[in-house]
Structures are given as C-alpha cells and as structure tokens.
Amino acid sequence: MTERQVIQASCVAIDGRAVMIEGEPGSGKSSLALALIDRGAQLIGDDGVSLSLSHSAIIASPPPNIAGKIEICHVGIADMATTSAPLALIINLVQSAPRLVEPAALRDMLGIAVPALTLPTHDHMLALRTEFALRMHGLKTA
Numbered sequence: 001m002t003e004r005q006v007i008q009a010s011c012v013a014i015d016g017r018a019v020m021i022e023g024e025p026g027s028g029k030s031s032l033a034l035a036l037i038d039r040g041a042q043l044i045g046d047d048g049v050s051l052s053l054s055h056s057a058i059i060a061s062p063p064p065n066i067a068g069k070i071e072i073c074h075v076g077i078a079d080m081a082t083t084s085a086p087l088a089l090i091i092n093l094v095q096s097a098p099r100l101v102e103p104a105a106l107r108d109m110l111g112i113a114v115p116a117l118t119l120p121t122h123d124h125m126l127a128l129r130t131e132f133a134l135r136m137h138g139l140k141t142a
Helices: 029-038 126-137
Strands: 004-007 010-014 017-023 042-045 049-054 057-061 069-072 076-079 085-094 105-109 112-120
Antiparallel strands (some): 105 112
16 A cells, blocks of 8 residues: 655655755745746645655655646746656755754655755745755665
8 A cells, every 4th residue: 555645845856856845834935946947847746745655765746636836926826747756855944044954854754764954945045055955965766
C-alpha cells in the first residue's frame, strides 16, 4: 500500500529534484516558486503538494484539485505545465532566518529524513539561495 499525504506548500522541480517551499500565508511561497520557474524550474504544485512513498524516495506530485495552477500575486491564477519529482529539500520561509547553517536539519517525511533549511522571506536573492541550497544540502537522486 502506498502512503500518501497532501501538504499545504508550494513545490517545484529543479533538475529532476523537488524543492518543497513552506511558510506562513504571505511569506512568498508562490513568488519563490515563480522566480525559480523563471530560472528553469518546473511547477509541481502551488499551495499544495501531494507526497507519496515510492521505494526509498518521496515523490512530490501535483494535487489533483489544483494541478497546473499557480497564483501570481496581484496578477491572477495562471495555468502552467506540471511535473513530479523525488523530494530532495524543504525550504521554510520565515521573517528572520539564521545566517550560517551547517549542516541542514533533517525532517521526517513519510519515514524518510529530508534536509530542511530556513530562509528569510522576500530576500531578493532567494531563488539563487534556494538553488545553491539544493546543490549543497539536497538529497541526491538514484
């Protein structure tokens, strides 16, 4: 039996690995997802992501009720192609984040330890920081 859960977060795939973006309402989850998509990432889900256990990986997929939709603040809801990918990193957006982090914390998701980092909201370098966080701390794909 496959374990599955839907999480309220945004999620994108960068080079075949999923980055889940968590934070309070208005923290910039959709804005970060959109900035990463502009840099080449693919949408998995905006304001919702479906997680399922597959062998030794967590697969992040678009939740059916909002698949292919992303909210662009002050513009509207846009249609966008989606993908699925193994979850490699969790980013938690907060007002004030620690400056130095080594190593990333681990969060249990469906029985698998996933690296998690806290980053500051509305940082003009947030997309670039997220890409480096994935390279430096993200789970590798098999």
